[in-house]
Amino acid sequence: MNIAKxxxxxxxxxxxxxxxxxxxxxxxxxIVAARTAIPTPPQERSYRDTPSGVPCCGTA
Numbered sequence: 001m002n003i004a005k006x007x008x009x010x011x012x013x014x015x016x017x018x019x020x021x022x023x024x025x026x027x028x029x030x031i032v033a034a035r036t037a038i039p040t041p042p043q044e045r046s047y048r049d050t051p052s053g054v055p056c057c058g059t060a
């Protein structure tokens with residue numbers, strides 16, 4: 001089983017959260033490997049991340 005199938009099985013059963021330990025045990029892999037296998041969602045970019053604090057080109 002891979003991480004995608006693990007998550008799909010949880011979703012089908014009505015679960016939408018899991019721990020790294022649960023994933024590692026279900027996939028029979030180490031905690032480190034489980035952390036690596038779990039994809040992280042892309043981070044939303046905030047206007048605060050730009051030098052001027054405004055969107056796009058940094059112009060006010």
